[in-house]
Amino acid sequence: MTRFFLVDIHYTIEAGKAILRLYGRDGKGKPVTLKDENFEPYFYVVCDDPAGLEDLKEDDFHVTKVEKEEKLLLEKPVTAYKVYVNLPTAVPVLRELAKDIGQTLEDDVLFARRYLIDKGLTPLDLVEAEVEGDSIKTIKAETGTYTPKGLAFDIETYTPPDRKEIDYDNPIIMIAVYAPDYQKVLTWKKAKGAEVLDSEKAMLERFVDVVKAYDPDILTGYASDGFDLPYLLARCKKLKVPLALGKDGSSVITKGRSRQEARITGIAHVDLYKFIRRVLGRTMKTQSFSLNNVSQELLGEKKQEVDLDNIGSAWDAGKIDEFVEYNLQDTKLTYNLMLKVWPSLLEMTKIVGLPLFDASRLSFSQFVEWYMMKKAFSMNELFPAKPGYREQTRRMGQRAQGGYVYEPEPGVYDNIAVYDYRSLYPSIIVSHNISPGTVNCECCKGKIPEHDMHFCKKKQGFVSGVIKELLDYRTTIKKQSQKNKDVVLEARAYALKVLLNSFYGYLGFAMARWYSTQCVEAITAYARHYVKDVIAKAEKQGFAVRYGDTDSCMLELGKKTEKDAKKFLQLVNKGLADPMELELEDVFPAGIWVATKGTAQGAKKRYALLDKEGNLKIRGFESVRRNAAVIARKTQQELLMIVLKDRDKEKAVKLVKDTVDKLRKNELPIEDVVITTQVQKTTDKYESVGPHVAAAKLMENKGRTVKKGTIVAYIVKKGEGKIRDRVQLAEDARQGEYDGEYYITNSLVPAVENILSVLGVSPESITEATQQTTLAGF
DNA sequence: TAACAACAGTCCCGAA
DNA sequence: TTCGGGACTGTT
Ligand SMILES: Nc1ncnc2c1ncn2[C@H]1C[C@H](O)[C@@H](COP(=O)(O)OP(=O)(O)OP(=O)(O)O)O1
Ligand SMILES: [Mg+2]
Numbered sequence: 001m002t003r004f005f006l007v008d009i010h011y012t013i014e015a016g017k018a019i020l021r022l023y024g025r026d027g028k029g030k031p032v033t034l035k036d037e038n039f040e041p042y043f044y045v046v047c048d049d050p051a052g053l054e055d056l057k058e059d060d061f062h063v064t065k066v067e068k069e070e071k072l073l074l075e076k077p078v079t080a081y082k083v084y085v086n087l088p089t090a091v092p093v094l095r096e097l098a099k100d101i102g103q104t105l106e107d108d109v110l111f112a113r114r115y116l117i118d119k120g121l122t123p124l125d126l127v128e129a130e131v132e133g134d135s136i137k138t139i140k141a142e143t144g145t146y147t148p149k150g151l152a153f154d155i156e157t158y159t160p161p162d163r164k165e166i167d168y169d170n171p172i173i174m175i176a177v178y179a180p181d182y183q184k185v186l187t188w189k190k191a192k193g194a195e196v197l198d199s200e201k202a203m204l205e206r207f208v209d210v211v212k213a214y215d216p217d218i219l220t221g222y223a224s225d226g227f228d229l230p231y232l233l234a235r236c237k238k239l240k241v242p243l244a245l246g247k248d249g250s251s252v253i254t255k256g257r258s259r260q261e262a263r264i265t266g267i268a269h270v271d272l273y274k275f276i277r278r279v280l281g282r283t284m285k286t287q288s289f290s291l292n293n294v295s296q297e298l299l300g301e302k303k304q305e306v307d308l309d310n311i312g313s314a315w316d317a318g319k320i321d322e323f324v325e326y327n328l329q330d331t332k333l334t335y336n337l338m339l340k341v342w343p344s345l346l347e348m349t350k351i352v353g354l355p356l357f358d359a360s361r362l363s364f365s366q367f368v369e370w371y372m373m374k375k376a377f378s379m380n381e382l383f384p385a386k387p388g389y390r391e392q393t394r395r396m397g398q399r400a401q402g403g404y405v406y407e408p409e410p411g412v413y414d415n416i417a418v419y420d421y422r423s424l425y426p427s428i429i430v431s432h433n434i435s436p437g438t439v440n441c442e443c444c445k446g447k448i449p450e451h452d453m454h455f456c457k458k459k460q461g462f463v464s465g466v467i468k469e470l471l472d473y474r475t476t477i478k479k480q481s482q483k484n485k486d487v488v489l490e491a492r493a494y495a496l497k498v499l500l501n502s503f504y505g506y507l508g509f510a511m512a513r514w515y516s517t518q519c520v521e522a523i524t525a526y527a528r529h530y531v532k533d534v535i536a537k538a539e540k541q542g543f544a545v546r547y548g549d550t551d552s553c554m555l556e557l558g559k560k561t562e563k564d565a566k567k568f569l570q571l572v573n574k575g576l577a578d579p580m581e582l583e584l585e586d587v588f589p590a591g592i593w594v595a596t597k598g599t600a601q602g603a604k605k606r607y608a609l610l611d612k613e614g615n616l617k618i619r620g621f622e623s624v625r626r627n628a629a630v631i632a633r634k635t636q637q638e639l640l641m642i643v644l645k646d647r648d649k650e651k652a653v654k655l656v657k658d659t660v661d662k663l664r665k666n667e668l669p670i671e672d673v674v675i676t677t678q679v680q681k682t683t684d685k686y687e688s689v690g691p692h693v694a695a696a697k698l699m700e701n702k703g704r705t706v707k708k709g710t711i712v713a714y715i716v717k718k719g720e721g722k723i724r725d726r727v728q729l730a731e732d733a734r735q736g737e738y739d740g741e742y743y744i745t746n747s748l749v750p751a752v753e754n755i756l757s758v759l760g761v762s763p764e765s766i767t768e769a770t771q772q773t774t775l776a777g778f
Numbered sequence: 779t780a781a782c783a784a785c786a787g788t789c790c791c792g793a794a
Numbered sequence: 795t796t797c798g799g800g801a802c803t804g805t806t
Contacts (some may be wrong), residue, residue: 401785
């Protein structure tokens with residue numbers, strides 16, 4: 001009997017047979033490798049007459065047996081034939097032949113993943129195997145707490161002083177690895193603090209040895225899928241060094257060109273850049289996803305800045321001491337980032353049940369889909385086929401209505417109670433049993449809001465059942481995080497929230513296996529119903545409704561107290577079916593809503609609240625937008641603080657006037673007028689060329705690569721004509737080069753005018769008055 | 779930086 | 795000069 005934490009799984013074909021190898025570590029920290037030779041690949045065929053299935057064959061591929069099974073497809077019973085084949089690689093071949101006989105299903109499930117699903121094993125959790133030698137006889141899942149054994153690494157490459165592109169002809173000059181109990185920097189020129197090897201080749205060989213000796217479960221880098229490992233591989237190939245990091249002695253394997261990934265057999269390679277960018281990217285404030293910026297935001301740690309542009313000349317001059325420090329520092333940051341995201345990453349890996357390598361690279365849709373597939377197996381549901389191209393296009397044209405947003409009345413208000421449904425869409429799915437298989441059942445009647453549709457009340461739906469489990473779990477975590485004010489739990493609750501909301505999105509996602517417009521329509525119709533219901537109830541109770549968006553409702557308490565606010569919460573919750581629940585997030589001493597530009601109408605998705613500790617919670621305003629000029633963002637934020645906290649109109653006016661003045665007199669440093677904007681396509685693809693695209697082209701002219709996602713920092717210069725003809729890269733901007741008038745009219749004034757007008761101050765008075773003082777100065 | 783969804787504000791370009 | 799739409803970013 002062997003018990004161990006499962007880290008990775010991989011299969012090979014030996015003597016015409018698929019052999020799975022499971023890699024992991026036992027409770028004492030000893031590495032474990034076991035093989036399973038008794039798992040057979042298969043797919044399903046749904047048909048009336050299975051004749052001919054057993055005889056399918058092509059080349060070396062053939063069917064080994066066929067079993068009849070009663071399964072469910074989209075929650076309806078079907079008879080399916082389970083077609084076993086001799087090799088995993090036979091599946092994509094024989095399924096094509098089987099298409100003449102019936103509908104093939106589950107014919108695109110990777111073999112190792114199939115194994116994990118069928119055996120119910122969870123990576124990074126315990127498994128228990130009965131073995132003979134190193135061969136698995138039986139295997140089952142257990143539970144235990146895994147402690148990660150990780151190693152971070154980073155390479156530095158030689159770059160000639162005048163070049164910046166990646167060129168595999170340039171050598172790797174340094175490699176660092178970091179774990180709390182082990183650090184090393186390798187290089188091949190004399191340097192303080194490093195182990196100095198004779199040559200690049202020797203260094204690469206040593207690197208392989210170092211990693212093997214440390215024997216990590218997890219090897220982590222920052223952008224290591226796209227840079228470090230492909231680079232290492234290229235240099236190793238050139239110098240004839242096997243990059244044999246695999247636990248079976250195999251080399252690192254890279255895959256894909258646009259979306260590269262580097263796999264190491266038996267070790268979970270985690271590219272933190274990829275994971276952070278995809279999972280946290282949307283919510284991060286950072287200007288770029290450089291290791292430094294990301295560490296700054298996530299860890300509050302900044303590494304020493306070293307000018308890497310000089311690494312080539314420094315190397316040539318043999319002055320590389322500072323790069324040793326720098327290289328190690330990078331790996332330390334990478335390691336700490338790993339620790340930071342570990343609770344969420346571990347959570348997601350265990351939930352989805354795929355190896356860490358795969359789990360850390362999943363998109364949200366893949367995540368949802370693999371989770372559903374895992375659950376489907378245990379509930380005897382067949383995995384529906386992925387939609388074909390035509391079906392995808394058809395779905396693309398469909399659009400379901402979304403959430404309701406209440407139009408606010410511009411103004412400053414006191415004592416705002418903020419209510420918000422906990423996991424609204426997921427809780428609707430669960431409480432109303434929304435699932436493709438429960439739509440308009442024969443056995444029940446009823447009608448959902450806005451649509452002639454109902455959902456079964458008797459039979460548990462597949463999707464609703466799957467989400468219920470996760471939702472209950474998230475609720476526990478969220479409550480714990482609130483109770484203990486624990487940021488780690490909060491991060492986990494957040495990851496789970498996004499995941500849960502992705503189930504709703506997934507049901508309306510064109511490429512989904514489980515796709516249902518009806519479900520999507522139902523979910524959002526219920527959501528609109530529930531948020532409007534709170535609004536109506538609040539009004540009935542005499543509250544002034546100030547705002548609401550999708551699942552939230554903000555009430556001005558007026559003469560009412562916080563106790564009344566809590567009573568109202570009870571009232572609403574009494575009318576809600578489990579697991580739906582409205583939460584009272586907080587009562588804020590003050591809040592402001594403004595008009596949309598050029599109208600008197602209240603702007604949605606733009607407001608600010610002052611909390612009891614005196615902090616601002618700003619939503620939608622320029623101050624939280626990276627593509628607004630820094631000066632506009634700063635001034636607006638200060639202004640909001642003055643308006644909500646100091647309540648000082650004079651001070652507010654003065655702030656803006658002073659800022660206008662400084663802009664006019666060109667007194668502000670360049671950093672204050674920088675605008676950062678992302679290019680979402682390559683620069684040649686633009687129909688309309690805006691300032692940031694013009695700036696991106698300036699970068700390209702300087703020989704810099706601009707890719708999708710590059711964030712461009714620029715300023716607007718004085719001059720005539722279009723704004724795009726007046727941009728200058730922030731890095732090249734000279735002091736005083738910016739156009740103060742542009743920033744006043746197009747940036748600062750728009751950001752503050754609707755706030756000032758709530759106070760009854762007209763923007764003209766601000767700019768005019770300054771003009772007068774300026775003139776008076778002459 | 780392909781791939782969970784919809785709703786919404788603002789800036790600037792480009793056609794009329 | 796006006797106005798619609800492309801582009802980007804944020805909120806839920
Ligand atoms: N990223 C998203 N994808 C799809 N739907 C979303 C997303 N974000 C929000 N929604 C929808 C579904 C949510 O239930 C609803 C309300 O959003 P929100 O209040 O932010 O989250 P939530 O209600 O799910 O969690 P909680 O309020 O407990 O943090 O809006
Ligand atoms: Mg909510």
